[in-house]
Amino acid sequence: MPRTDFLPTSTSNRRSFLQTAVGAAAAVGLRPALSGAREVPSSSPAQQSRDVKAFELEEITIAQLQEGMKSGRFTARWLVEKYSARIDEIDKRGPAVNAIIELNPDALSIADALDRERKAKGPRGPLHGIPVLIKDNIDTADRMTTTAGSLALLGSKPSKDSFVAQRLRAAGAVILGKTNLSEWANIRSSHSTSGWSGRGGLTKNPYALDRNPCGSSSGTGVGISANLAAVGIGTETDGSIVCPSSANGLAGIKPTVGLVSRSGIIPISHSQDSAGPMCRTVHDAAILLGALTGVDPEDAATPASAGRVQTDYAQYCDPNGLKGARIGVARKYFGFNDAVDALMEQSIGLMKSHGATMVDPADIDTFGKFDDTELLVLLYELKSDLNAYLSRLGPGAPVRTLQDLIDFNERNRQKEMPYFGQDLFLKSQAKGPLTEKEYVDALARNHQLARTEGIDALMDKYHLDAIVAPTGGPAWLTDLINGDHAAGGSSNAAAVAGYPNINVTAGFISGLPVGLSFFGRAWSEPMLIRLAYSFEQATRSRQPPRFLSSVV
Numbered sequence: 001m002p003r004t005d006f007l008p009t010s011t012s013n014r015r016s017f018l019q020t021a022v023g024a025a026a027a028v029g030l031r032p033a034l035s036g037a038r039e040v041p042s043s044s045p046a047q048q049s050r051d052v053k054a055f056e057l058e059e060i061t062i063a064q065l066q067e068g069m070k071s072g073r074f075t076a077r078w079l080v081e082k083y084s085a086r087i088d089e090i091d092k093r094g095p096a097v098n099a100i101i102e103l104n105p106d107a108l109s110i111a112d113a114l115d116r117e118r119k120a121k122g123p124r125g126p127l128h129g130i131p132v133l134i135k136d137n138i139d140t141a142d143r144m145t146t147t148a149g150s151l152a153l154l155g156s157k158p159s160k161d162s163f164v165a166q167r168l169r170a171a172g173a174v175i176l177g178k179t180n181l182s183e184w185a186n187i188r189s190s191h192s193t194s195g196w197s198g199r200g201g202l203t204k205n206p207y208a209l210d211r212n213p214c215g216s217s218s219g220t221g222v223g224i225s226a227n228l229a230a231v232g233i234g235t236e237t238d239g240s241i242v243c244p245s246s247a248n249g250l251a252g253i254k255p256t257v258g259l260v261s262r263s264g265i266i267p268i269s270h271s272q273d274s275a276g277p278m279c280r281t282v283h284d285a286a287i288l289l290g291a292l293t294g295v296d297p298e299d300a301a302t303p304a305s306a307g308r309v310q311t312d313y314a315q316y317c318d319p320n321g322l323k324g325a326r327i328g329v330a331r332k333y334f335g336f337n338d339a340v341d342a343l344m345e346q347s348i349g350l351m352k353s354h355g356a357t358m359v360d361p362a363d364i365d366t367f368g369k370f371d372d373t374e375l376l377v378l379l380y381e382l383k384s385d386l387n388a389y390l391s392r393l394g395p396g397a398p399v400r401t402l403q404d405l406i407d408f409n410e411r412n413r414q415k416e417m418p419y420f421g422q423d424l425f426l427k428s429q430a431k432g433p434l435t436e437k438e439y440v441d442a443l444a445r446n447h448q449l450a451r452t453e454g455i456d457a458l459m460d461k462y463h464l465d466a467i468v469a470p471t472g473g474p475a476w477l478t479d480l481i482n483g484d485h486a487a488g489g490s491s492n493a494a495a496v497a498g499y500p501n502i503n504v505t506a507g508f509i510s511g512l513p514v515g516l517s518f519f520g521r522a523w524s525e526p527m528l529i530r531l532a533y534s535f536e537q538a539t540r541s542r543q544p545p546r547f548l549s550s551v552v
Contacts, residue, residue: 052090052547057082058227059544062126062284065230069118069129076111076118076129079230080174083131087177087228095209095547099223101136101200103177105143111174126287126314128172133223133232136178136200137185138275139264140165148266149183149197151416152399152408159394162264163296164233164275171291176229179219185240186216187268187382187428188409189420191483194218198416202478205247206545207512211475212484214247216240220278221248225545231288232278237268237378238495239472241276242503243486246471246515249505249542251282251532253289254491256522257498258304260289261296267385269378270301271443272495280542282504282533286313289525308523316526321534323355325465325527327518328362328458333469336488339509340470347468347506347516347535354538356531359462364493366449373442373449374496379428380439402429419480450497456521464520465527471503471515494519502532505541511551513541 057065057079068074084103091100104110114129123129134140137148139158147153161169168175180200186192194215195203203218205211206226213222217234221244224232234241236254245252253276260275267273277288293309295302329348334341348358387401399405406425409416431439458467469490476486494501499522506516516535518528536542 052094055086055227057086059280060230061281062130062230062287065130066123066126066128069123076114076174077108079129079131080107080111080176083176083229090226090547091223091228095204095206097204097206097209097222097226097547098201099179099203099219099226099228100133101147101149101178101180101197101219102144104175107131107174107176114172114174117172124170124172125291127168127291130173130231131176131229132168132173132288133176133179133220133229134165134168135181135217135220135234137181137235137266138162138164138178138233140175140178142175144178146178146266147199148185149181149199150405151198151412152405154199154398156393156397158264160264163261163294163299164265164292167292167294168233173291179217179223179232181217181219182215182240185235185237185266185268187237187378188422188425190423191420193419193478193480194484195478196419196480198412202480204478205475205512206547207249207475208548208551210477210550211512212247212478214239214243214472214475214486217244217278221245221250221252224278224280225249226547227544231284233275233288233292234278235265235273235275236491236495237272238374239489239491241274241278242471242491242501242515242517243489245278245503246505246513247475249513249545250278250280250503251285251505251536252276252278252503253285253525253529254494254501255289255525256305256500258299258301259309259500259523259525260292261294261299261302263296263298267382267389269381270385271377271381271446272498282502282529282536283314283317285502286317286529286533289313305523310526313525313529316529317533318530319534319537320355321530322351322538325356325531326463327351327356327358327531328462328464328467329358329360330363330467330469330490331361332363332367333488333490337473340473340488340514343507343509343514344470344516347539350538351468351535354534359464362458362462362464362467364454364458364467366454367493370446370449370454370496371492373445374492376442377439377446379424380431380434380436380442382424382428383431384434420483446496450493451499454493455497455499455519459521466518466520466524466531469517469519470506471517474509474512474514490517490519498522500525500528502528504532504536506539507541508543511546511548
């Protein structure tokens with residue numbers, strides 16, 4: 001199955017990797033023997049870190065920022081100024097990670113208003129005055145544009161905020177800017193390079209600049225890892241939050257479909273799309289998730305969250321959360337890299353040592369059986385959902401349909417398609433309406449195989465609280481000519497089911513972060529946050545990037 005928005009290797013190719021393990025990278029970086037040591041890559045001329053100045057807000061958390069504003073050491077304006085200066089220093093200059101596609105020209109005035117409000121009334125909540133970066137497929141009705149990285153939507157300014165942007169503003173967050181992404185969330189071509197868009201160019205991994213940041217939420221992953229803002233928002237159809245979170249050493253939460261509204265987000269698939277937090281800590285991600293939730297009449301999936309939705313997920317951040325948990329090990333997602341397997345074994349041992357019962361193996365019986373139907377559903381829904389989004393744009397919108405986009409790309413081939421084409425756009429355009437039997441049957445099969453006979457059946461069989469698997473491998477070398485070439489990943493079951501998935505940094509391999517995924521039933525975010533937070537506190541594997549030219 002060709003890759004879409006997600007991990008840059010098809011699931012069918014992943015199965016071939018599972019049968020023949022790829023050679024291991026250097027050393028595994030989970031705390032050796034759980035002792036607290038961190039792997040640090042050896043230094044050579046190619047590995048010298050770029051000259052990046054020390055940053056006073058490096059790795060700072062939401063709680064620390066709030067304490068600073070409460071004490072008067074910080075203001076929201078000062079935070080915006082500091083993060084803007086950091087962006088100026090390293091995003092387009094210095095290591096030039098190229099994570100930011102556009103800065104909010106109103107960020108300072110918004111921060112000033114929030115500072116005045118804090119003095120007069122106190123903070124609205126934990127996000128008051130906190131600078132946040134959001135992906136450039138999330139509508140904002142301000143002076144920024146929303147383009148999904150495409151030149152076809154340059155100048156497109158939505159008439160109103162997305163539900164996510166509304167929630168952020170209501171919580172008192174400062175939308176600092178928008179991040180680059182894999183163009184059209186990586187649904188345009190089966191041979192694309194993650195992190196590249198016609199409008200934004202190529203985003204680079206901050207741990208090693210010749211490595212890929214994964215996608216499609218590449219800019220958010222890099223921006224938050226490189227401390228260009230406090231927290232960020234990504235979107236996922238299959239892997240686009242958890243993979244860049246893994247590749248950039250972040251905690252990323254892909255929520256249950258319907259927990260966070262997608263209205264005002266440039267779509268791929270209404271049955272799989274989600275927006276969610278990408279942060280340096282699980283606690284920050286839990287805080288941010290709580291601000292995003294809610295029933296939205298413009299998103300038909302959100303009413304199912306009524307009675308399940310919460311506004312405070314940080315309450316589940318229990319350092320002893322692993323104790324007594326039953327966690328299944330999805331072994332069929334292992335085997336693509338010996339070093340990753342070794343890191344996962346250490347992670348499993350750590351969870352056992354902290355009181356978890358590891359059910360090993362605990363494999364999804366339908367593994368690999370919904371690969372082709374997943375893509376089929378995405379192709380149908382892309383045409384329908386994207387046409388609906390484009391049709392609602394203002395009167396000056398340059399494109400109105402998927403066919404208009406295809407035509408635009410052909411006319412502007414030199415700028416839009418210098419490295420890869422639009423075969424998936426063409427396949428989607430050839431599909432009919434969502435009433436066609438092929439689509440209806442494929443969607444039903446997806447839900448049966450990924451939900452009823454997949455995740456739910458496995459968790460019922462072994463009475464599990466969650467399932468774990470490697471999120472992916474170390475970041476691969478970026479190759480604009482041949483496209484992505486990642487070896488493995490585990491995002492597809494939760495993605496196709498529409499169920500939650502949380503990535504946490506497990507350790508480092510040759511100086512590159514590698515993540516562990518916790519996934520489970522619909523609406524199980526509280527349990528997954530509890531487990532992910534406990535694991536994170538036990539390992540404390542996150543380390544800031546060093547902006548190396550290369551790790552080899």
